[in-house]
Amino acid sequence: MIPPILLDGTATAKTIRAEVGAAVKALTAETGVVPTLAAILAGDDPASQTYVAMKERACARAGIGSRTFPFSSTASQAEVAECLAMLNADPSVHGILVQHPLPKHMDEPAILSMMDPAKDVDGIAPISLGRLVAGLPSYHACTPAGMIELMKRYGLPIAGKHAVVVGRSVILGKPLALLLLQENATVTICHSRTPNLAEITRQADILCACVGKANMITRDMLKPGVVVLDAGYNRVPDRNHDVGDVDFEGASEVASAITPVPGGVGPMTIAMLMKNTLLAAQTGAA
Ligand code: NAP
Numbered sequence: 001m002i003p004p005i006l007l008d009g010t011a012t013a014k015t016i017r018a019e020v021g022a023a024v025k026a027l028t029a030e031t032g033v034v035p036t037l038a039a040i041l042a043g044d045d046p047a048s049q050t051y052v053a054m055k056e057r058a059c060a061r062a063g064i065g066s067r068t069f070p071f072s073s074t075a076s077q078a079e080v081a082e083c084l085a086m087l088n089a090d091p092s093v094h095g096i097l098v099q100h101p102l103p104k105h106m107d108e109p110a111i112l113s114m115m116d117p118a119k120d121v122d123g124i125a126p127i128s129l130g131r132l133v134a135g136l137p138s139y140h141a142c143t144p145a146g147m148i149e150l151m152k153r154y155g156l157p158i159a160g161k162h163a164v165v166v167g168r169s170v171i172l173g174k175p176l177a178l179l180l181l182q183e184n185a186t187v188t189i190c191h192s193r194t195p196n197l198a199e200i201t202r203q204a205d206i207l208c209a210c211v212g213k214a215n216m217i218t219r220d221m222l223k224p225g226v227v228v229l230d231a232g233y234n235r236v237p238d239r240n241h242d243v244g245d246v247d248f249e250g251a252s253e254v255a256s257a258i259t260p261v262p263g264g265v266g267p268m269t270i271a272m273l274m275k276n277t278l279l280a281a282q283t284g285a286a
Contacts, residue, residue: 005154005257007229009146009264012153013271017062020274024063027282035281036065037095037121037273038087042080043073043103052099058270064277067093077106081114088116094284095121095277100171118283121276124171132178139276144176146268147208147229148183156206156227156257159184164201166190166217166245167210172231176208197221209245219250228258231265 028034037059041052052068059066069083080102087093096119102108112125120128123139131138151158163185167173177187190200198221201207206227209217214234222228232245244261252258259265 004255007259009267013267016271021062039097042071094280141175142272146272161205163206164204165208173210215247217246
């Protein structure tokens with residue numbers, strides 16, 4: 001048995017963040033522009049707070065300016081909309097992140113639709129997703145974009161492969177399927193109503209798990225030689241670390257390449273957010 005290639009998202013993200021840092025330095029030296037990312041953080045979801053804090057640290061390390069606009073979980077939609085309008089109009093802000101999920105009383109698609117698409121570095125506003133469907137330039141959702149980037153950096157071919165995406169959320173499964181299609185994969189999307197899931201996953205050359213259920217993809221659901229990308233991030237109470245949607249040990253016996261959890265897909269998200277923010281600043285400075 002040949003062990004699979006471990007797709008190291010931590011190391012790859014570090015390389016990308018260093019590349020972004022060097023490009024930020026050059027841009028600032030040439031034009032005086034400091035790429036800046038603003039985050040709207042509404043509510044008290046601990047995972048969102050952790051993510052925004054990680055983003056702030058990554059920005060600081062890359063020389064990217066970072067501003068966070070916190071709102072309480074009882075803030076009104078109008079207050080958040082007003083902040084968004086202010087950030088849209090501020091030329092010193094190049095990228096805006098509206099942290100998901102917003103409090104339940106807010107209409108998330110409506111708020112995201114108010115964002116200037118040129119600043120949607122998180123790539124999840126309806127207009128950005130629509131442009132992706134239409135094959136027009138847009139910022140791509142950071143986690144799916146990171147999964148594609150990881151495969152490319154390891155030289156794994158995508159074109160002509162059968163990619164099976166399990167999960168169809170707006171932030172992950174759907175944009176990932178569209179990006180794989182853009183890379184000329186043949187794409188199947190599965191979801192909670194898919195009967196005989198294993199029959200379909202066994203056909204995958206590239207299996208992308210985007211569900212949020214610990215270890216639900218098992219060895220018997222995979223074809224030998226498959227490339228496995230596991231976006232799942234699941235808390236398991238009796239373990240001291242989080243696990244993915246794929247049973248890593250079992251899958252490693254058949255896969256040719258696989259992402260670990262943690263340290264696979266996860267770190268790529270912030271790296272892609274940094275990359276998109278740089279791009280937004282470069283575009284604005286051009
Ligand atoms: P989500 O919105 O809950 O979507 C989950 C998807 O999985 C849905 O489309 C659902 O189908 C599908 N699903 C549920 N049970 C299934 C089953 N038994 N068989 C097949 N499909 C099933 O979740 P999400 O936001 O996309 O996140 C998914 C996972 O990715 C989570 O673990 C999350 O933490 C992780 N994640 C990681 C990152 C990162 O690493 N940076 C970023 C985003 C998300 P239906 O549509 O039919 O309900």
